[in-house]
Every structure is written in structure tokens, then in C-alpha cells.
Amino acid sequence: MTDESWITRFDGLSRLEPRIQEILLSRSTVIDVEAGTVLFGPGRAPQNLLLLLEGTVRVQQTSDTGREVVLYRVTAGESCVLTTACLLAYEDYSAEGVAETDIRAAAIPRHVFDDLIAASKEFRNFVFSAYSKRITDLFHVVEEIAFRRMDIRLAQKLLERAEGDTVKATHQQMAAELGTAREVISRQLSEFQRRDWIEQSRGTIRLTDRAGLEKLAATQG
Amino acid sequence: MTDESWITRFDGLSRLEPRIQEILLSRSTVIDVEAGTVLFGPGRAPQNLLLLLEGTVRVQQTSDTGREVVLYRVTAGESCVLTTACLLAYEDYSAEGVAETDIRAAAIPRHVFDDLIAASKEFRNFVFSAYSKRITDLFHVVEEIAFRRMDIRLAQKLLERAEGDTVKATHQQMAAELGTAREVISRQLSEFQRRDWIEQSRGTIRLTDRAGLEKLAATQG
DNA sequence: GCCGTTCAGTGATCTAGTCACACAAGACCG
DNA sequence: CGGTCTTGTGTGACTAGATCACTGAACGGC
Numbered sequence: 115m116t117d118e119s120w121i122t123r124f125d126g127l128s129r130l131e132p133r134i135q136e137i138l139l140s141r142s143t144v145i146d147v148e149a150g151t152v153l154f155g156p157g158r159a160p161q162n163l164l165l166l167l168e169g170t171v172r173v174q175q176t177s178d179t180g181r182e183v184v185l186y187r188v189t190a191g192e193s194c195v196l197t198t199a200c201l202l203a204y205e206d207y208s209a210e211g212v213a214e215t216d217i218r219a220a221a222i223p224r225h226v227f228d229d230l231i232a233a234s235k236e237f238r239n240f241v242f243s244a245y246s247k248r249i250t251d252l253f254h255v256v257e258e259i260a261f262r263r264m265d266i267r268l269a270q271k272l273l274e275r276a277e278g279d280t281v282k283a284t285h286q287q288m289a290a291e292l293g294t295a296r297e298v299i300s301r302q303l304s305e306f307q308r309r310d311w312i313e314q315s316r317g318t319i320r321l322t323d324r325a326g327l328e329k330l331a332a333t334q335g
Numbered sequence: 336m337t338d339e340s341w342i343t344r345f346d347g348l349s350r351l352e353p354r355i356q357e358i359l360l361s362r363s364t365v366i367d368v369e370a371g372t373v374l375f376g377p378g379r380a381p382q383n384l385l386l387l388l389e390g391t392v393r394v395q396q397t398s399d400t401g402r403e404v405v406l407y408r409v410t411a412g413e414s415c416v417l418t419t420a421c422l423l424a425y426e427d428y429s430a431e432g433v434a435e436t437d438i439r440a441a442a443i444p445r446h447v448f449d450d451l452i453a454a455s456k457e458f459r460n461f462v463f464s465a466y467s468k469r470i471t472d473l474f475h476v477v478e479e480i481a482f483r484r485m486d487i488r489l490a491q492k493l494l495e496r497a498e499g500d501t502v503k504a505t506h507q508q509m510a511a512e513l514g515t516a517r518e519v520i521s522r523q524l525s526e527f528q529r530r531d532w533i534e535q536s537r538g539t540i541r542l543t544d545r546a547g548l549e550k551l552a553a554t555q556g
Numbered sequence: 557g558c559c560g561t562t563c564a565g566t567g568a569t570c571t572a573g574t575c576a577c578a579c580a581a582g583a584c585c586g
Numbered sequence: 587c588g589g590t591c592t593t594g595t596g597t598g599a600c601t602a603g604a605t606c607a608c609t610g611a612a613c614g615g616c
């Protein structure tokens with residue numbers, strides 16, 4: 115991918131007026147960040163709006179007791195808009211964003227972001243619909259955590275995160291996805307295994323019966 | 336309060352350029368809404384940005400099993416910005432906003448909102464910091480639900496919602512505040528009563544020992 | 557004062573989270 | 587190759603929270 119063409123990667127940006135695209139390209143910089151880097155978090159306020167070109171960013175929350183929960187992921191072609199809001203005020207939030215893979219992103223300085231918002235209706239639409247997506251993601255997380263059973267949530271997560279028929283994750287990592295404890299995941303997975311829905315080995319889970327998992331994932335409650 | 340002066344009620348708006356204040360006043364309408372009205376929700380997309388002059392709006396989520404959880408409240412002097420985001424896309428969210436009291440609000444049509452965003456840096460700051468507050472509220476809700484013990488959360492909620500030394504709410508309503516079941520609240524309150532922290536009567540709870548509640552509310556876990 | 561409705565109390569049972577460990581699978585290394 | 591270290595997983599016992607199925611108490615309106 116050439117850096118000059120990255121705008122085409124974003125649905126909402128390719129419709130921008132050419133003049134605005136120009137500004138976007140000339141006043142942003144494409145950066146590469148290594149997997150595992152903390153992009154923002156307590157005491158690490160982001161200075162730029164990031165438009166993700168390659169890789170994924172995981173946004174998660176950590177409790178004082180050490181438990182974690184994944185709030186949402188930003189994937190290639192999406193923007194990390196919530197950080198723009200969190201730039202402004204309320205630095206006391208405890209969520210953090212971590213590069214889950216090596217990533218490449220276009221970084222737009224805050225004042226350029228502000229200029230673009232003022233100048234372009236299309237850019238405003240892009241930004242506000244990105245907000246919209248994140249906020250509905252958060253609503254969804256609240257709903258899942260507050261009301262949905264663990265076994266159902268775990269089945270959903272396995273299906274969602276499977277590449278081919280395998281999920282590469284430790285029980286601890288799955289627990290962090292769902293905001294629960296490792297033991298809970300271990301027990302649920304044992305049960306799934308007993309039902310011959312999965313096979314387990316250290317650090318990976320093979321889905322041997324998607325239909326079984328899908329049936330559970332589709333149930334209410 | 337005269338309608339002409341409502342802008343002064345909003346910290347972030349009183350600094351607006353006079354020209355912009357003019358637009359805001361002339362192109363918005365002050366509306367009165369009765370307590371209990373659903374302002375937005377599934378199938379009821381809001382057409383305006385609301386700036387709340389009097390009263391409070393409760394934003395909550397309902398599960399298919401009938402349980403509820405309060406996400407946040409909008410109070411006088413604040414704006415209902417998340418609805419602007421949700422106007423745009425993703426109508427499938429299940430959160431709803433209810434007038435908790437009789438309310439008075441300035442309603443700004445969507446296209447005026449867009450014009451103001453384009454025209455005024457101060458207005459942009461106002462909107463983005465409102466977003467910022469709501470999003471950190473949501474992060475906070477996730478953290479509470481996922482990691483905090485019920486007794487602690489209930490103690491906090493009682494202190495937060497007390498007017499004088501009484502909380503006017505049924506057990507069912509407190510359960511909806513915290514996203515739990517009524518029985519859980521009943522049992523926790525019995526325990527608080529046993530410890531002489533509260534007195535109960537139908538629909539009201541009197542805090543007789545704030546210190547006790549505060550001590551519990553301050554504990555971790 | 558009666559009656560219907562809304563609130564609150566309670567036991568039994570199930571699911572989830574916590575604590576304290578034991579043990580197994582690789583990783584590293586002499 | 588066998589030892590030891592780290593990391594991941596299994597398990598029992600216990601506490602907290604959710605669910606179900608009730609009972610009875612309090613209040614509102616005739």
C-alpha cells in the first residue's frame with residue numbers, strides 16, 4: 115500500500131472534497147507501532163487522532179484487583195475517535211488502548227482535526243458516525259456483562275475470534291475478553307470439551323463442532 | 336428563568352461568540368416535556384440535540400429478560416449529545432432516554448447543530464467535552480458492573496441519591512439503577528438495616544448512619 | 557372497611573467469582 | 587539429556603449474586 119492512497123481505505127473519507135483530502139494527507143503522518151505498545155491510557159493522553167491503516171487496537175479496562183475486560187477493538191479502516199474526546203478533559207479514565215498487532219496508522223494532530231471538523235461536512239459525518247459505532251459498542255458491552263450468561267458469551271466469543279477452526283488464546287486472555295476470572299473460563303471450556311464442541315491444548319482451542327456452539331450462542335438469557 | 340437567557344446556564348456556551356449565541360437562540364426552540372416521557376429509544380430516534388434547562392433525563396438499557404440498568408443521567412446545564420451520534424447511524428441500540436422529572440430543554444435541530452459545529456470552535460469544544468464526560472461515565476459503569484461488589488455499589492448509590500437523609504425509591508428501582516435483581520437489593524438493605532445504617536419504609540430509605548455507609552462505599556473490591 | 561395492586565421478605569437452588577493450591581507443558585540451560 | 591523455572595491449566599471449598607416460586611404487608615381507591 116502506498117502512503118499517498120490511504121484515504122481510500124476509509125469509506126467515509128473517500129467522499130471528502132479533494133481540497134480536504136489534500137489537507138489530510140499533507141498534515142498527517144503515517145506511523146508504525148510495534149505490537150504491545152500502549153497507545154493511550156492513564157497518564158498517557160493521546161495527542162493525535164489515529165486512523166488505523168493496518169493491524170488492530172484493543173481498548174480495555176483494568177480493575178484495581180487486576181481483572182480486565184475488553185471494551186472494543188479498532189480494526190484497519192476505522193478510527194480511534196474516542197481518544198479525541200478523551201484528549202479534552204476527564205483524564206482520570208482508566209481505559210487503555212494497546213496495539214494488538216504491529217500497526218500502521220495515520221496520525222492527525224489535534225488542531226488539524228479541529229480544522230477539518232470546521233471545514234468539511236463529510237469529515238464531520240465520518241467522525242460522528244465513528245463515535246456512534248463506539249458508543250453502541252459500549253452499550254452492547256454493558257448489556258452483555260450485566261445480563262448475559264457466561265457460557266453464552268464465551269461461545270459467542272469463541273466463534274467471533276476463531277481463525278479457521280482455532281482460537282489462539284490462553285484461558286487468562288479469554289477471561290480478560292469477557293471480564294471474568296480465569297477459573298470460570300477453564301470450567302466452561304471443560305464443559306464445552308465434555309460436549310465435544312472443542313478440543314483444547316495449551317494456548318489454543320480448536321472448535322470441532324461449531325453448530326453446537328452456535329446453538330448455545332443463539333439462546334437468550 | 337427567561338428563555339432568552341438560557342445560554343448562560345451552560346458553562347461551555349456562555350463563552351460563545353455573540354453571533355453564534357444569536358444563531359443558537361433564534362434557531363432553537365424551548366420545549367417542555369412531562370415526566371415519564373420517552374425522549375429517545377428503540378424506534379424513537381431523536382431529531383434534535385437537547386440542552387437541558389430544567390429537570391433530569393435518565394438513560395437506561397433494558398434486557399430482553401426485563402432487567403434494566405441506568406447508564407447515566409443528564410442534569411440541568413448538560414446536553415444529551417450521545418443522541419446526536421446515535422441520530423446518524425446504528426439505530427439498533429437498545430438504550431433509551433426517559434424524562435425523570437418534568438423537563439425544559441432547548442432543542443437544536445440537526446442541521447443547525449451541524450452549522451454550529453462548523454462555525455464555532457467554542458461550540459466544538461462544548462460538544463466534544465460533553466462527549467468526553469458521557470464516555471467516561473460509560474467506562475465507569477462497565478467498571479462498576481464488572482468488578483465491584485454489590486454491597487459497595489449499593490452503599491454508594493444510596494449516598495449519591497440521598498436528598499437530605501432519605502432516598503425515595505423502591506427496591507425495584509434501586510435494582511434497575513445497579514442492573515441487578517430486586518431480591519438482591521432487598522437482602523442487602525436488610526443487612527444494612529441490621530447494622531443500623533438505614534431505616535426502611537415502603538418506597539423510602541432513611542440513612543441513619545452515613546458514616547457506616549461511607550466506610551463501606553470507600554472499600555475496594 | 558373491603559379489594560386490588562404494588563412492595564417487600566424468604567427459602568431453595570443455580571451460576572459466577574474467589575482463594576488456595578496441585579500439577580502439567582514447554583522453555584532455558586548446563 | 588535431565589533439572590529447574592515459568593507459564594498455563596485443573597480442582598475443591600467457599601462466598602456472592604441471580605433466579606424462581608412463593609407469602610404476606612402496605613397503600614390507594616372506592
